Amino acid sequence: MHAALLVVPASGLGRAARVAGSVAERLRSAAGRLDLLVADSAAGTRGLAARAVADGVDVLVVVGGDGAAHLGVQACAGTDTALGLVPAGTGNDLATALGLPADPLAAADSVADALRSGTRRRMDLGRLGSGTWFATVLCAGFDSAVNERANAMRWPRGPRRYDLAILAELAGLHTSPLVVETDNGTLDLDGTLVAIGNTSHYGGGIPICPGADPTDGLLDLTVVGAASRRQLVGILPKLRTGRHVDHPAVTTLRARSVRIAGENAWVGYADGERLDRLPLAVTCVPGALTVAAS
Template sequence: MRAGLVVHPGSGSGAAARVADTVAARLRPVVDELHVGTGPASGLDLLVVLGGDGAVHHAVRYCAAHGVPLGLLPAGNGNDLARALDLPLDPLGALEVLLTALREGRRRRLDLGSAGDAWFATVLCAGFDAAVARRAHALRWPRGPRRYDVAVLAELARFRSHPVAVRTEHERFELDATLVAVGNTAYYGGGIPICPSARPDDGLFDVTLVGRASRANLVRLLPKLRAGAHLRHPAVRTLRAREVRIEGIGGTALPLVVDGEPLPAGPVTVRCVPGALTVVA
């Protein structure tokens, strides 16, 4: 087995860099060849990523495009894919799971979302939550989940809903939307279960839509998100679909984010691709 270990040393305020040598030393005895770097080598049979959600997103795209299995060692502030897969949220704990899976030959096939040429493993979001994620991505302080909270407060000041058309293989409707979240898995934003019932192996997206809400109502709704209690709010609607198109009405260009990474604003069509990713776990 020719394996690559991709290390993002800045992830988790340096957490990835601190354990990189230990991870490499533990991996070498169970693979035939190990390449360590900040990007994947060619001709790999396994790609192990040691980093945060951004690093995982890029590793997922590489693995899906090249048919390479993924090993996941979360070392960031969010770790949303690892959380969805019930992996330990520290890199050395996840390493033990990975080593056991390698020795026993265990693999898991996961669905992925496809948005044009962009693959995603967790959630695509449009609207308010995408604007928050973009701002959080740009912030350098504070670290961890509090960065998301700061971004929320900043975006509330400029908040407004957007007229949006949503189309699935079953229906089409229009609404004034605060946010639209298309979940292959449940979590985004460092553990917020925006699509609580989403599973990455059922061939379907879970979609959460939040309609028109005043700034005051949104402030009251946001704490419910972290508890997964937002689905009972009257402004919230959920559905399941294999394909979803989201388009602003009247020339509105919606901000978009996948796996916490910004996409160009505008209309987007996303498709669930069953079994598109193999994870060693």
């Protein structure tokens, strides 16, 4: 067994760096060979992950948050290299979808068990026309605008920055024309947000697409149409329970392929990472990723 451990030290405000040594110790007992890779930037993470896969490692284990996991997915998708995750970021939505413990050392033990037993699972991925893969949720509209604003803020650090960004976006809330094309038909509406889920959760545990299953060959869509500020404030608390899908302004769909467009300035985010402005086209690719998880 040849494994590589890719650490993104900045993840989780330095949490990944603090646990890296203990994680490596746990994995060494399960892998015949373990290469330690440390990245100092997103570009460095992508390059190290791609190089490890090109060198033929059996498993690439990423220590970091959803951003680091997203880069690991780009390297491992469609290859024979399995991806292992040790969550050490803020959101960790992919790790949650894989059933990994929230504690990074407990997650490392789980990955080590999978390495010893050779346990592997396959999961679907979403793929954009640009070739970019995503494992969790692609979103655009209100929620991606919150991401845009939060990323531009230098203070405060951590989750509270997103709370303030939500309040700021609510103050300037407006709907925009949105077209959602699927293999089952087309929605043409004034929209507030659209989420395309391969898995159910985004934003650190929000079940925006509560019925999404990354093994069914389909993408789940949650589309919020025209909603006033008061209506959206009423919907937001329900997001934590998944009950938002019962609101009259919300439409849910399932499809193998999706194209989102419209006369708007929306930017897409997937796995919490910035993509491009709409239009964006997405296809579900069944079984595109192998994961080392029990």
